[in-house]
Amino acid sequence: MAAILDQFLDQNLTELKEQGLYNEIDPVQGANGPIIQVNGQSLINLSSNNYLGLATNDELKKIAQTTIERYGVGAGAVRTINGTLDLHVKLEEKLAEFKGTEAAISYQSGFNCNMAAISAVMDKNDAILSDQLNHASIIDGCRLSKAKIIPFLHSDMEDLRKKAKEAKESGQYNKIMVITDGVFSMDGDIAKLPEIVEIAKEFDLITYVDDAHGSGVTGKGKGTVKHFGLEKEIDFQIGTLSKAIGVVGGYVAGKQKLIDWLKVRSRPFLFSTALPPGDVAAITAAIQMLIDSTELHDKLWENGDYLKAGLKKLGFDIGASETPITPCIIGDEKLTQTFSKRLFEEGVYAKSIVFPTVPKGTGRVRNMPTAAHTKEMLDEAIATYEKVGKELGVIS
Template identity: 65%
Template sequence: MSEVLQTYLRENLDDLKQKGLLNSIDVLEDHNGPIIKINGQEMINLASNNYLGFASRDELKDADMAATKKWGVGAGAVRPINGTLMIHKELEEKIAQFKGTEAAIAFQSGFNCNMGAISAVMTKKDAILSDELNHASIIDGCRLSGAKIIRVKHQDMDDLRQKAKEATESGLYEKIMYITDGVFSMDGDVANLPEAVKVAEEYNLITYVDDAHGSGVMGHGKGTVKHFGLQDKIDFQMGTLSKAIGVVGGYVAGTKELIEWLKARGRPFLFSTSLTPGASAACIASLDLIMDHPEYVDQLWDNAKYFKENLERIGFTLSKSDTPITPVILGDENKTQQFSNKLIENGVYVKPIVYPTVPLGTGRIRNMPMRTHTKEMLDQAITVYEKVGKELDLI
């Protein structure tokens, strides 16, 4: 290894460790369900995005295996050449049905969905109004587009209106987009889409909602846009197929013209091999389950409400979350790391969320209750939280 590189890596890794910013990566020995096993220890899992418990559900596994036997383990090419199989077409039709749009396009991940979709439409001649707490993939997608990025104060509709007015009246931009998460993953708050749409209509903004944590959770599972009844007002409905859906991938749902353009100009779609047939079939099975069984989403929300109420009862401070995402706010990064380690030692698996995922001084333990947690599991986790919280003088 180059001596320059070695010195750089060593010094910066040591710096991260001293600041409590270097997370360990644990290896699961079984599926990512409500109970997981790491290094032989079984623990209650409160760190997963597998909201509905679908990642290991039999219907999805059966669909995956059947499609793999029929179509093979890989698509064999990028989508525009001959990597579009019938199962990909079926998946995109299912996503459009699920989201209530004319059409949809599937990408290989939510991250490269944002990288590809934003830059396919926005250019250096344009401006993007972006909520300051948007996900890293949105930030990177905006940067890749070359558009002028204008940060909007988090959930501040007055600031959005003012900046939309300034950008519009400047005459500097051909197009202006407003982009926001539907559900903000670190705090669990929900975007104020009704007010954002009013501003967008007033100033002729393109609207883009990244609903990675809303799909399968909000709007009876259909997402945050559906929750507010704004399917005909939002231009881009983006989401992932890897969280509540339980598989892998990302998508944009919208008009036929938009999807046709993204298939012509979305670089990850054009230059990276398609989703596997098995993953595509599993996603279809998952979307069918959500549409056929709205009670699954209700069960998720019931568990989240129960867990939040009990954490607050024993004295923990939670962020103002309007979703199942349940962050326990601690602030100090080292204290957050210590608390996480103690919880894991006592059989509750959670991860510390620290800078750069969240701003410095806002460290937290983010809990993700799942539909498949039993009340007994949640009670056990609450007991551990109380025990460790008192040991560390946090409550």
């Protein structure tokens, strides 16, 4: 290793550990369900994005297995050569039906969607109005486009209107886009889409919603755009297939001409091998489940409300979440890390979230109840929170 690299790594890794910002990775031994095994210990799992429990669904596993027998384990090529299987076409038709749009395009990950879609439409002559708490993939997608990035205060519609007006009246930009998460993953609050659409109409803004944590969760499962009835008003609907859907990948849904453009200009679509066939078949079946029934969605919300009520009653600061995402805001980074470790020792896996994922001084343990949790599991988790919270002086 080069001496300068060795010095850089030693210094910066040491600093992260001293500040309580170094993240330890815990390999899960087996399936990522409501109960997981880590280092041989059985733990109640409150850190998974597997909102509906579909990642371990028996029917989806069988569908994936059967599909692999027929199609193999990989697509074999990028989509534009001969990696587009009939399965991919069916998936994208189902996604468009699910999101209420003319068409959809699938990608290898939700992160890829934002890297692909933003830079395929926006360039150095454009501007992007971006919520300050947008996901890292949005930030990176905006940077890649080379457009002027204009952040606005989180869900502050006065600030958005002010900056949209300034950008429009400056005459500097060919196109202006407004980008927001649908559900903000660290706090669980929902974007003010009706107000955003109103401002977009006033200033002719392109509208872009990343609903990674909303699809399967809000709008009776169909997402935050559907929650507000704005399917005809949002230009880009972005989603992931790895959270509530339970598999892997991402998608963009919108007008047919938008999807046509992304198929010829979005680089991850052009230069990365297509989603594997077993995954594609499982995703398509999972989406059909959400179209056919709200049972899993309803159970998710029931469990989320139950956990929130229990933690709030104990005196924990759970922020202003409007979704099942339940943060317990501790503040100090080192205390947050210690809190998470003590939960682990007592049988609850709830990962600490600190800077740079959240602003400094707002460290939290983020809880993700799912449709697969039982009331008994949640009761045990709440009791563990009470014990650790009192022990560390977080609650009295």
